[in-house]
Amino acid sequence: MYKKSEAVIDIQQISYQYENSPVLNRVSLNVQPGSFLGLVGPNGSGKSTLIKCILGLLKPQAGTIHLFGTDVNHFTKWGKVGYVSQRANRFNAGFPATVFEVVSMGLFGQLGLFRFPKKKDHHRVYEALETVGMSAYAKQSIGRLSGGQQQRVFIARALVSEPELLILDEPTVGVDANSARHFYDLLGNLNQFHGLTLLLVSHDVGTMTRYVSDVACLNQTLHFHGSTRDFEANKDLSALYGYDVQHVIHEHEEMAR
Amino acid sequence: MIDVFFQYDFLRNALFSGMLIGLVAPLLGVFLVVKRMSLVADALSHITLTGIAFHFLLATVFVGLAGVDPLYMGMAFAIIGALFIDQLRKIYSHFKELAIPIILSAGVGLGVVFISIADGFNTDLFAYLFGSVAAVGQTDFYMITIVSLLVGALLILFYKEWFFLSFDEEQAKVSGLSGKWLDLIFTVLVALVIAAAMRIVGILLVSALMALPVAAAMQWAKSFKQMFFYSAVFGEIAVLAGIILGFYLDLAPGGVIVVAAVLILLLSIFLQKLNRKSFQTKYAEPDAG
Ligand SMILES: Nc1ncnc2c1ncn2[C@@H]1O[C@H](COP(=O)(O)OP(=O)(O)OP(=O)(O)O)[C@@H](O)[C@H]1O
Ligand SMILES: [Mg+2]
Numbered sequence: 001m002y003k004k005s006e007a008v009i010d011i012q013q014i015s016y017q018y019e020n021s022p023v024l025n026r027v028s029l030n031v032q033p034g035s036f037l038g039l040v041g042p043n044g045s046g047k048s049t050l051i052k053c054i055l056g057l058l059k060p061q062a063g064t065i066h067l068f069g070t071d072v073n074h075f076t077k078w079g080k081v082g083y084v085s086q087r088a089n090r091f092n093a094g095f096p097a098t099v100f101e102v103v104s105m106g107l108f109g110q111l112g113l114f115r116f117p118k119k120k121d122h123h124r125v126y127e128a129l130e131t132v133g134m135s136a137y138a139k140q141s142i143g144r145l146s147g148g149q150q151q152r153v154f155i156a157r158a159l160v161s162e163p164e165l166l167i168l169d170e171p172t173v174g175v176d177a178n179s180a181r182h183f184y185d186l187l188g189n190l191n192q193f194h195g196l197t198l199l200l201v202s203h204d205v206g207t208m209t210r211y212v213s214d215v216a217c218l219n220q221t222l223h224f225h226g227s228t229r230d231f232e233a234n235k236d237l238s239a240l241y242g243y244d245v246q247h248v249i250h251e252h253e254e255m256a257r
Numbered sequence: 258m259i260d261v262f263f264q265y266d267f268l269r270n271a272l273f274s275g276m277l278i279g280l281v282a283p284l285l286g287v288f289l290v291v292k293r294m295s296l297v298a299d300a301l302s303h304i305t306l307t308g309i310a311f312h313f314l315l316a317t318v319f320v321g322l323a324g325v326d327p328l329y330m331g332m333a334f335a336i337i338g339a340l341f342i343d344q345l346r347k348i349y350s351h352f353k354e355l356a357i358p359i360i361l362s363a364g365v366g367l368g369v370v371f372i373s374i375a376d377g378f379n380t381d382l383f384a385y386l387f388g389s390v391a392a393v394g395q396t397d398f399y400m401i402t403i404v405s406l407l408v409g410a411l412l413i414l415f416y417k418e419w420f421f422l423s424f425d426e427e428q429a430k431v432s433g434l435s436g437k438w439l440d441l442i443f444t445v446l447v448a449l450v451i452a453a454a455m456r457i458v459g460i461l462l463v464s465a466l467m468a469l470p471v472a473a474a475m476q477w478a479k480s481f482k483q484m485f486f487y488s489a490v491f492g493e494i495a496v497l498a499g500i501i502l503g504f505y506l507d508l509a510p511g512g513v514i515v516v517a518a519v520l521i522l523l524l525s526i527f528l529q530k531l532n533r534k535s536f537q538t539k540y541a542e543p544d545a546g
Binding site: 055056057076077078079081083085092095096097098100101102105106108109111113114116139141157161 | 291293414415417418420421424425427428429430431432433434475478479480481482483484
């Protein structure tokens with residue numbers, strides 16, 4: 001319902017603090033339809049906090065956030081937004097639900113009150129599971145899957161409502177390298193061929209920059225926001241935000257094995 | 258042998274009321290258990306007792322109250338307790354279980370104060386504590402029916418929301434499912450069922466009917482939907498056994514219901530263990546040979 005030129009996410013001068021120390025300081029960020037934005041920054045730099053503000057889970061003390069042109073405080077079309085949280089795999093592991101049931105949760109917000117999933121919704125759940133390669137596990141208990149498999153299920157849940165904006169907070173933590181590559185290919189496809197707007201937080205800057213169109217560097221304030229090419233061209237910045245660091249980490253992991 | 262239950266009104270009331278409670282208490286219990294809130298039922302049942310004590314205290318002053326069912330006051334107290342628990346869980350959001358000892362001890366303390374002001378009661382407190390078949394009257398049956406219908410309707414209407422919220426509150430909120438009033442409705446429903454179940458199971462044992470069948474169901478259920486099925490079946494078996502055996506053997510029905518539920522639970526755990534064992538030996542054999 002938004003005009004094509006309208007930003008999917010429009011953040012103006014927001015500041016946030018939990019108790020006393022400021023975490024976000026006058027951050028402004030604009031995400032255009034169809035873009036694939038990678039958000040990078042060291043641990044504790046406020047990435048997850050920013051995302052929670054975007055999702056309306058936290059209320060910034062200053063500034064405004066608009067989603068699809070609507071102030072986030074009045075936004076209701078949450079079916080347009082998919083979200084995979086950093087803590088997605090820290091749920092109660094003994095919860096007696098199947099993979100199918102967990103993915104269908106992604107449709108609940110769209111269905112609204114007093115409505116129930118129908119046959120075609122079942123179909124959508126299987127499609128989403130197919131997309132992440134987990135359809136064979138539909139009837140399994142969610143608690144009996146490995147961490148990476150659970151993460152894929154949560155990604156399927158975020159995809160099942162066919163959102164226009166997908167926000168992922170370190171979705172590939174605990175996912176093996178091969179699956180991570182598949183996953184990035186999948187995100188790239190969704191972005192290019194389905195016009196899905198993506199916001200991705202990742203510490204794996206090396207892999208991420210091969211896929212994203214834009215990069216934003218956050219550390220309390222926004223230090224950079226521009227195209228991936230400009231980010232890579234700026235050697236100081238890319239060094240600071242993890243290119244080399246990532247390289248070293250990979251080598252360490254290799255040695256540990 | 259069950260015929261006698263249809264010959265006498267009071268037995269029929271007890272039987273039907275019990276069957277309704279045996280259905281809705283475990284159904285709500287499923288959500289209580291997965292939200293790690295099963296002790297909330299205990300706190301609310303003690304608050305219900307406080308309400309009943311308050312009724313008797315008032316009745317010593319206002320004689321007109323003697324004819325009124327003390328259950329209504331118990332229900333009112335349980336709902337107020339539910340509101341307090343809801344608030345306390347928000348205030349201590351990282352220590353949500355703190356709400357339980359606070360409300361439980363407040364309820365018992367206040368109840369004891371009421372009882373001592375009234376200088377003790379000559380009412381049969383035993384029936385309130387452990388349940389009684391004879392205590393279920395026609396109006397009790399109607400009230401239990403209304404509460405059960407309400408619970409059933411709301412469970413169907415809000416199944417999605419409660420399921421998602423109990424699995425992952427943050428994600429549910431991002432999906433636009435508002436948590437606040439849904440949590441509140443749920444806690445109030447639990448309060449209503451506890452007050453309604455009190456006649457049959459008794460205050461001290463009602464929370465068992467919300468936890469034990471669910472614990473047994475966890476041994477069998479392969480999905481969240483199946484949790485409701487097994488919990489309801491086990492709840493029904495326990496209640497029927499309790500009321501019928503309780504009547505013939507002249508035992509407090511609440512006690513027999515809980516003993517039956519414990520037996521079902523133990524049997525479930527045992528059978529599942531056996532199941533796993535036979536699976537293990539089946540796959541261990543080639544190694545041994
Ligand atoms: N619930 C909270 N209460 C108080 N402070 C918090 C809370 N959550 C985060 N913080 C603080 O806010 C800062 C930013 O945290 P945030 O989780 O946004 O970082 P991040 O960039 O996502 O880090 P990571 O890369 O480790 O995920 C940290 O210094 C942290 O200590
Ligand atoms: Mg984070």
